[in-house]
Amino acid sequence: MRPGTYNQPVADLSLIACQHCDLLQRLPELAPGVSARCARCNAELWCHREDSLNRTLALSIAAAVLYIVANSVPMLGLTVVGRAASITVIGGAAHLWADGREIVAGLVLLTAVVAPALQIGFMLAITLAAHRASVPRWVGTLLRHHRITQTWSMIEVMMLGVLVALIKIADYATVIPGTALFMLGALVFLLAAMQVSFDPREVWERIEWAETGARRYAARDATAEAGR
Numbered sequence: 381m382r383p384g385t386y387n388q389p390v391a392d393l394s395l396i397a398c399q400h401c402d403l404l405q406r407l408p409e410l411a412p413g414v415s416a417r418c419a420r421c422n423a424e425l426w427c428h429r430e431d432s433l434n435r436t437l438a439l440s441i442a443a444a445v446l447y448i449v450a451n452s453v454p455m456l457g458l459t460v461v462g463r464a465a466s467i468t469v470i471g472g473a474a475h476l477w478a479d480g481r482e483i484v485a486g487l488v489l490l491t492a493v494v495a496p497a498l499q500i501g502f503m504l505a506i507t508l509a510a511h512r513a514s515v516p517r518w519v520g521t522l523l524r525h526h527r528i529t530q531t532w533s534m535i536e537v538m539m540l541g542v543l544v545a546l547i548k549i550a551d552y553a554t555v556i557p558g559t560a561l562f563m564l565g566a567l568v569f570l571l572a573a574m575q576v577s578f579d580p581r582e583v584w585e586r587i588e589w590a591e592t593g594a595r596r597y598a599a600r601d602a603t604a605e606a607g608r
Contacts, residue, residue: 396425432579437507439574443500443567450563451493456542457556458549466558469493469538488538495532496571502526503574506583515586523580530575536568 394407398418405425407416412430417423429435454466467475469492476485502522509519539561546555 398423398425426581427579429577429579429582432577432582433507433510435577436503436574436579437511439570439577440500440503440507443570443574444504446563446567446570447496447500450560450567453560453563454558455560455564456546456558459554459556460552466556468560469564491532491534492538495529496535496567499526499529499533499571502529503578507578510583510586514588515583517587519583520587523583533571535564535571539564539568 395404396407397404398421400423401418401421403418403420405419407426410416410426410428412428415427416425418425451469453468455469455472457464457466470489473485473489473493476482476488503526506519506522506526509515542561549555
């Protein structure tokens with residue numbers, strides 16, 4: 381390859397390949413709230429969500445606030461024979477580790493603390509950067525890895541486990557639901573709403589890729605040469 385050359389992207393940005401059957405087709409102009417489906421397998425290609433970035437940013441900020449509160453206050457309180465104790469989400473993982481259940485403690489910490497934090501943090505960074513006039517390329521990296529954080533974020537699974545444990549120990553102790561338990565329940569719905577409102581295609585189209593930067597630098601060099 382000669383110096384200064386680079387791969388040229390497809391000029392027609394409306395072309396899209398179906399993720400299910402790989403059929404290459406052209407997206408029509410869609411009104412907000414309307415979706416396009418594959419002509420071969422009828423899978424959804426894209427849904428034009430209305431005001432996606434602002435709505436997702438608002439939901440991400442709300443999710444971040446709930447997440448901080450949920451991990452700062454007690455999730456459960458227990459009263460047994462006059463003795464009371466409370467525990468947080470991180471404290472529960474620490475107790476599991478101290479009891480010799482390192483694998484379970486690691487899974488709880490990953491799926492209920494680390495992955496949700498990354499999911500919310502990535503979405504905040506993506507939506508805030510997408511509001512800039514020139515969206516940097518690292519936003520594309522976050523978009524690629526955001527699906528992984530979404531897959532490993534399993535707060536709802538932990539909530540089901542907590543509810544099962546509450547039913548089993550209700551006859552032996554007085555269980556007091558903490559503020560964090562309600563915050564985590566609300567956070568499950570907020571994370572789901574955040575994913576539904578997000579339109580990744582809108583962000584992909586705003587990212588300044590290497591090809592755009594190469595053209596800008598080439599134009600700058602040409603201007604400098606002409607000025608000499």
